[in-house]
Amino acid sequence: MIALSQTTRGNILARLAVIVLVATAADACRERSPNPPRQYALGRDATAAEIAAVDIDVGPDGVGLPVGHGSAIDGAAIYAQKCASCHGARGEGIPPAYPRLIGRDTSAEGFRFGTEPFAVRTIGNYWPYATTVFDYVRRAMPLSAPGSLTNDEVYAITAYLLAGNQVIAPDVTLDSASLQAVRMPYVDRFVRDDRRGGHEIR
Amino acid sequence: MSDPKRLLGEPTTAVGSRAPTVQPSRAPIGAIAGSAFTPLQDLTGSITPSDLHFEVNHAGVPRLDPARHTLLIHGLVDRPTIFSLADLKRFPQVTRVHFIECSGNGSLAWSSGPLGVPSPGLTPQQVAGLTSNSEWTGVSLRLLLDEVGAKRAATWFLAEGGDASLLARSIPIAKALDDALVVWAQNGEPLRPEQGFPMRLLLPGWEGSTNVKWLRRIELGTRPWMTRWETAAYTDPLANGTARQFAFEMDAKSIITSPAYPDTVVRGWNLISGLGWTGRGRVTRVDVSADSGRTWEAATLQNTSQSKAHVRFTHMWNWDGRDAILQSRATDETGYTQPTRAELIRARGPGTLYHYNPIYGWKVAANGRVFFHGAT
Numbered sequence: 302m303i304a305l306s307q308t309t310r311g312n313i314l315a316r317l318a319v320i321v322l323v324a325t326a327a328d329a330c331r332e333r334s335p336n337p338p339r340q341y342a343l344g345r346d347a348t349a350a351e352i353a354a355v356d357i358d359v360g361p362d363g364v365g366l367p368v369g370h371g372s373a374i375d376g377a378a379i380y381a382q383k384c385a386s387c388h389g390a391r392g393e394g395i396p397p398a399y400p401r402l403i404g405r406d407t408s409a410e411g412f413r414f415g416t417e418p419f420a421v422r423t424i425g426n427y428w429p430y431a432t433t434v435f436d437y438v439r440r441a442m443p444l445s446a447p448g449s450l451t452n453d454e455v456y457a458i459t460a461y462l463l464a465g466n467q468v469i470a471p472d473v474t475l476d477s478a479s480l481q482a483v484r485m486p487y488v489d490r491f492v493r494d495d496r497r498g499g500h501e502i503r
Numbered sequence: 504m505s506d507p508k509r510l511l512g513e514p515t516t517a518v519g520s521r522a523p524t525v526q527p528s529r530a531p532i533g534a535i536a537g538s539a540f541t542p543l544q545d546l547t548g549s550i551t552p553s554d555l556h557f558e559v560n561h562a563g564v565p566r567l568d569p570a571r572h573t574l575l576i577h578g579l580v581d582r583p584t585i586f587s588l589a590d591l592k593r594f595p596q597v598t599r600v601h602f603i604e605c606s607g608n609g610s611l612a613w614s615s616g617p618l619g620v621p622s623p624g625l626t627p628q629q630v631a632g633l634t635s636n637s638e639w640t641g642v643s644l645r646l647l648l649d650e651v652g653a654k655r656a657a658t659w660f661l662a663e664g665g666d667a668s669l670l671a672r673s674i675p676i677a678k679a680l681d682d683a684l685v686v687w688a689q690n691g692e693p694l695r696p697e698q699g700f701p702m703r704l705l706l707p708g709w710e711g712s713t714n715v716k717w718l719r720r721i722e723l724g725t726r727p728w729m730t731r732w733e734t735a736a737y738t739d740p741l742a743n744g745t746a747r748q749f750a751f752e753m754d755a756k757s758i759i760t761s762p763a764y765p766d767t768v769v770r771g772w773n774l775i776s777g778l779g780w781t782g783r784g785r786v787t788r789v790d791v792s793a794d795s796g797r798t799w800e801a802a803t804l805q806n807t808s809q810s811k812a813h814v815r816f817t818h819m820w821n822w823d824g825r826d827a828i829l830q831s832r833a834t835d836e837t838g839y840t841q842p843t844r845a846e847l848i849r850a851r852g853p854g855t856l857y858h859y860n861p862i863y864g865w866k867v868a869a870n871g872r873v874f875f876h877g878a879t
Contacts (some may be wrong), residue, residue, distance in 0.1 A: 336581055336652035343590040344650065347575055347583040355575060355720055358661055358671060361729040398533065414740035415852035418614065422735070427746075430729045437731040440669040441562060447667045491738065494750040498783040498837030502850045 359436040363481025366435065370476040371457025373464035379454050380461050383443050392465055396421075403465035412490045425466025429491045431483035435459045456480070527555055530628060536561045538605070539697075540632030543760045543778065549806045549813045550600070551635035553690045558697040559605050559633065561732075562667035565717055569693075569701040572665065574685065578723035581652025588687060588701045594642040597684055599707070600812045601639060602780045604753045606710035606737055608633035609859030612877050613844075621877030623866070624764060630863055630875060631758045634780065636813035639705050641686030644679040648723075657723035661730075662704050665719035672713045673727035674706065678751075682707050682811075685718060708782030708811035709751040710857070712737055742852025753782035755841050756860035757789050757816070757833035767871045768822060775802070775818040781835035782811055788834045789816040795828040796843070796862070796879065802831065822867065828876050830864040843879040 359365040381390070388394050392403030404423040414420050414427070424434060439455045441447050450458070460475040469475075469483060496503045521527075527546075529539035539558040541551055558564075569588050577583035612621045612630040653676070660679060663671040674683075684705040687694055694700040699716030706713050712732055727733065727749070739747040757779035762768045779789040785808045790799035802816035816831070832841040842850070844861035864876035 336649065339582070339650050341594060341650060343593055344584040344586040347577060347585045351585065352575065352577050352583055355663075356577070356722065357669070358663070358722065358728050358730075360724075360726065362726070398536065412740075412744050412746070413854075414746070414856075415742040415744065415854050418854040420854065424735075428735050429748075430734060433729050433731055433734050436728070437735075440671070441667070441731075444562065444667075447562065447669070490745050491734070491748045492745045494747050494752075496747075496750065496752065496754065498752075498754070498835065498839045500838055500840075502842045502846050 357436075357440060359432050359439075361430040361432050363432060363477055366432065366477035366480060367452045368477070369452035369456050370474050371453050371455070371460055372474040373457070373460040373469070373471055375453075376457035376459070376461025376464075379450075379457050383446075383450070384458065387444065392423075392462065402462055405467050412487050423466060424462055425468055425486065427487065429485050429488040431459070431463055431468065431480055431485055434462055435480060529555060529558065529632075531558075537563075538633065540628045541635045543627040543632055543758065544763055546760070547776070547815070549636055549778070549815045550690065551637060551813075553637065553692065553695055553698070556635040556637060556689070556695075556698055557603075557605065557633045559607075559711065560666065560697070560716075561670050564696050565666045566696070567665060567701060567717055572701050572717075572719065574702060574718055574721065576647060576651045576721045576723075578660070578721075579654040579657035579725070580648075580723055581654065582650075584651045586647070591642050591685060591687060591702065594646060596640060597643055598638060598640045599684070600636065600809050601705065601707040602634055602636040602811065602813050603705075603711050603714050604634035604756075604780070604782075606712065606750070606753070606857040607859075608711075609861070610856075612863065612875065613859045613861075615853075621875065623874035623876070625875040625877070626765070627758055627760045627763045630877075631756075633711070634756075634778075634813070636778075636780070637689045638691070639684065639686040640688035641684040641702070641705065644683035644685055644704070644721075645681075647685065647721075648676075648679055653723055656725060658725050659723075659727050661720070661722045661724065661728050662713070662715040662718060663720040663722075664699075664703075664715045664717040666717050670712070670715060670732060671728065671730045672715055672732055673730065673749075674713060674751075675749075676723070678706055678709070706751070708753060708784075710737065710753060713751060737857060739851070739855055739857045741855060742850075750858055751782075753780075754858065754860045755779070755781035755783070755786065755833040755835040755839050757786075757831040757841060758863050759791070759829055759831050759865055762829070762867070762873045763865050764873050764875050766873045768867060768873060769871060770822050770824045773820050773822055775820050775829060775831075777802075777816055777831050778813045779804075779816055779831070779833035780811075780813045781833060781839070783839065784810050784836040786814045786833050787836050789814070790832050790834070791816075791818040791820075792830045792832075793820055793827050795864070796830055799832070824869060826869055827867040828864045829867065830862050830876075830879060832862045844877060845879070 394401035531539035759777040805815035
């Protein structure tokens with residue numbers, strides 16, 4: 302270890318402190334105000350409550366999932382009451398208006414939809430993220446009464462649909478942590494668009 | 504019939520109407536999550552009349568009160584802000600002509616009929632009526648993001664509509680910085696309810712569903728949200744066992760809108776007329792073939808080709824009375840030329856969904872009757 306006099310040590314610490322302070326101030330500055338103020342002063346500040354009232358989106362990382370829980374067993378009862386009239390008693394759907402939701406037929410496994418026009422896509426054999434089921438059901442279902450389900454009911458219906466598609470076990474109860482952890486069978490099959498114009502047909 | 508020169512005509516009216524013999528229809532289908540197709544065969548020029556603009560909705564057309572509807576921009580911004588319609592109208596204004604095309608446009612002509620080829624009994628409206636072209640007026644989204652102080656960390660935004668499905672799409676911020684608009688007017692008047700009244704997102708050249716109607720919220724973040732409309736729907740399965748996601752741009756495409764099924768043509772000179780467009784900039788040329796694609800001739804572009812907008816093309820054709828197949832193909836400024844159906848199937852597989860832009864043909868029989876010819 303290099304021996305330093307008290308004075309030298311003090312100097313170095315002081316300098317470090319200055320550097321840290323300056324860096325922190327610069328970071329804060331950058332974080333707080335990279336942008337000039339409003340040029341036109343139109344619109345008004347949104348309050349936290351106003352944002353919370355409409356900020357309903359759920360991301361694939363689970364961000365936005367609310368407190369609550371529901372089991373596939375609870376979900377079966379809610380599904381029968383609120384979903385089955387359109388999507389069928391077992392999620393078979395009435396295409397094309399009401400898509401099939403449940404199904405892991407071996408004939409439609411392996412993600413061969415590009416070569417097999419008549420393979421029917423379901424949540425289990427196509428959807429890449431389980432959080433999407435929650436997000437979509439909560440924002441748009443049931444069709445005749447969107448927004449009417451409680452968060453617990455949405456968790457339960459999500460669990461029922463995922464269990465019916467053999468993605469989770471039939472006795473699972475979903476909450477934000479367990480839903481976020483669900484991995485869909487074909488998530489790796491989704492790729493970014495590689496079309497770029499030019500001479501190549503993709 | 505009485506002589507109109509000798510009869511006093513009809514009085515002026517509050518709102519004009521079409522001639523009694525001209526009654527185009529959007530042929531709406533699906534009472535629940537419906538679509539209605541632009542009758543391309545009835546139109547001339549490049550602008551789609553607003554009441555004939557195609558329509559796709561996912562939970563009906565909402566009735567929104569323009570005095571109460573607002574747009575919230577929040578997330579990775581310095582100043583979460585609520586804009587009213589009146590606020591938006593006070594900003595610097597942008598007016599541009601752009602097409603909007605549903606990425607499912609062409610699905611009826613893609614699926615094979617009983618003979619293994621697309622049905623010959625399809626009209627231009629059924630083949631390609633989910634594209635329309637309008638003059639849009641609004642405010643640059645880039646300007647709005649400056650006003651709310653978008654943070655540099657933001658790479659995506661979520662655009663959400665105020666309809667009963669709260670349709671939401673994730674969009675890269677780069678599009679906002681490029682040419683995205685929040686529009687409230689179409690062809691000189693406020694948006695119509697079916698087109699997003701009182702305000703919608705306009706992403707020039709990008710698939711229709713990203714042009715979120717009834718826009719109520721924009722949230723800035725760092726990754727896509729993976730909504731239903733960018734996972735379960737609007738993803739394109741490919742032959743290699745993958746599905747293309749976030750396939751935003753609409754590739755170059757064209758269709759002859761006259762003559763077409765169910766027209767009958769006569770020998771001699773006929774005007775071939777159609778539309779070309781591309782989501783990647785300008786259409787640089789449209790070629791027409793009258794011999795099944797063996798030879799091609801450059802068509803005349805009627806209007807100045809604008810970026811990400813329909814262009815009307817015409818071509819004079821002298822029919823000799825023998826079987827013929829008429830086709831058109833568009834080329835855009837990236838050098839991309841509209842492929843044949845066979846080329847698209849080779850690239851993507853027969854089961855692919857969305858972004859159908861094959862060359863379309865019309866078969867003219869010796870008796871002059873015209874049928875759709877999809878097997879290009």
